[in-house]
Amino acid sequence: AQSVSQHNHHVILSEAASLELGCNYSYGGTVNLFWYVQYPGQHLQLLLKYFSGDPLVKGIKGFEAEFIKSKFSFNLRKPSVQWSDTAEYFCAVNEAAGNKLTFGGGTRVLVKP
Amino acid sequence: EPEVTQTPSHQVTQMGQEVILRCVPISNHLYFYWYRQILGQKVEFLVSFYNNEISEKSEIFDDQFSVERPDGSNFTLKIRSTKLEDSAMYFCAGFGRDTGELFFGEGSRLTVL
Numbered sequence: 001a002q003s004v005s006q007h008n009h010h011v012i013l014s015e016a017a018s019l020e021l022g023c024n025y026s027y028g029g030t031v032n033l034f035w036y037v038q039y040p041g042q043h044l045q046l047l048l049k050y051f052s053g054d055p056l057v058k059g060i061k062g063f064e065a066e067f068i069k070s071k072f073s074f075n076l077r078k079p080s081v082q083w084s085d086t087a088e089y090f091c092a093v094n095e096a097a098g099n100k101l102t103f104g105g106g107t108r109v110l111v112k113p
Numbered sequence: 114e115p116e117v118t119q120t121p122s123h124q125v126t127q128m129g130q131e132v133i134l135r136c137v138p139i140s141n142h143l144y145f146y147w148y149r150q151i152l153g154q155k156v157e158f159l160v161s162f163y164n165n166e167i168s169e170k171s172e173i174f175d176d177q178f179s180v181e182r183p184d185g186s187n188f189t190l191k192i193r194s195t196k197l198e199d200s201a202m203y204f205c206a207g208f209g210r211d212t213g214e215l216f217f218g219e220g221s222r223l224t225v226l
Contacts, residue, residue, distance in 0.1 A: 032213065043219040044156070044204065051213060090156060100146060100169055101215055103156040 002027045006091055006104035014112050015083055021076040021107050023091030033074040034092045034101065035065055044090065050074065061085070083113045119205050119218035127226055129194050134221045136188040136205030144208035145188045146215065147180065149173070149201040156204070162188065195225045 007022040025031060035047040048059025055067040065076045074091060091104040118137045126132050138145050147159040160170040162180055179191045192199055202222050206215040 034214065036217075044217040046214050046216075049214055092156075100158045100161050101148075102158065103148075105155040 002031075002093055002095070002102045004091055004093055004102050004104035006089075006107050008107045009105065010108045010110070012110045012112065013081060016080050017111075019076075019078045019081045019085070019109065021089055021091075021109070023074045023076065023104055024072050025074070025091075025093045025102075026072065027093065027095065029095060031093045031095060033065075033067060034094075035059065035063070035074075035076050036090045036092060036103075037087045038090065038106075039087045047076070047089075081109075081111045083111050085109060086111045117205055117207055117216050117218035119203075119221050121221055122219065123222040123224070125224045125226065126195055128197060132192045132195055132199075132223060134190045134192075134203050134205075134223070136190075136218055137186060138188055138205065138207035139209065139216060140186075142207030142209060142216070144168075145182070146206040146208075147190045148204045148206060148217075150204065150220075151198075151201040159190070159203075192223075195223075197225050199223060200225045 004025045033050040036044040037047050038044050047063050048057050048065055050057045050067045058064045063078050065074055067074050088106045088108045090106045092101040094101050117139060120135045145162045148156050149159055150156045158171050160174045160180055161168045165182060177193045182188050200223055202220045204220045205218040208215055
């Protein structure tokens, strides 16, 4: 069975700081990888996804993630955060298109103005 | 941009009562899902639905839960006899074949007293 772990539960940083959120998954086969964001009081929105090809994926709002197959990792990065990036971030995987997503525990990010 | 819409946005119910949560997925989606998120915890898969039947369900999805798509548009989650531990945010999602991503609704917050 798949599992997804996010190492940081809470991250607090100042505006303009760089952000990196860790995500590791356990599954030996081919996976699709996703990062979702949940702003306070809102629904889950897709930030970016990886299916195949270039392991460095660029998403919306200046976010990017790098798939490192040998490390079973898909870390999310943003070079310079803004106050509006305050949200909870979820890493998720599935085995194939249309299959259920397995989510990590989420990382709450608070950006101080 | 097409949306997944959920009703009600918030429901308060007494323990033992039946609850029906409704979802209107995006029209060309074929796979549908229910997830839940207990406050402060991870997003958990409940059930997936394809071609008018359940394709996969989790351990959480016991006999108290059922899903149906009664009229080809609405997708409902019924909890027959609610328990305190059913208090959570319930998210409906649809799978977009064009993009390979899950589109989530804004969620229905269920509070069981």
